[in-house]
Amino acid sequence: MNYITTxxxxxxxxxxxxxxLTKKxxxxxLNISFKTYKKIETSGSKIKSSVYQKITNWLAKDY
Structure with missing residues (x-):
């Protein structure tokens, strides 16, 4: 499990x-559920490593 920092x-x-972009x-x-995405936008949430990897790849893309 990984944590989402602020x-x-x-x-x-x-x-x-x-x-x-909209949240949807x-x-x-990212191919994740809305419930998981809601947790991601709130710092301090625990998420699976696979979801964390998707997020970091999305953030790094185009930058």
Whole structure:
């Protein structure tokens, strides 16, 4: 299990805003559930390693 830090949560929200994406578009791109995505945007949440990997890959893409 991995934890979402405040910096990661902020980076996710910022990238989503920069790209003009809705929450649904992001969790669909990441291939995760809305419930999991909601946890991700809230810092301090525990998530599976596979989901953490998807998030970090998405954040690194295009940057």
């Amino acid at each position: 910096d990661i949560a902020k980076a996710i929200r910022r990238k989503r805003a920069d790209l003009g 578009q992001v969790y669909t791109q």
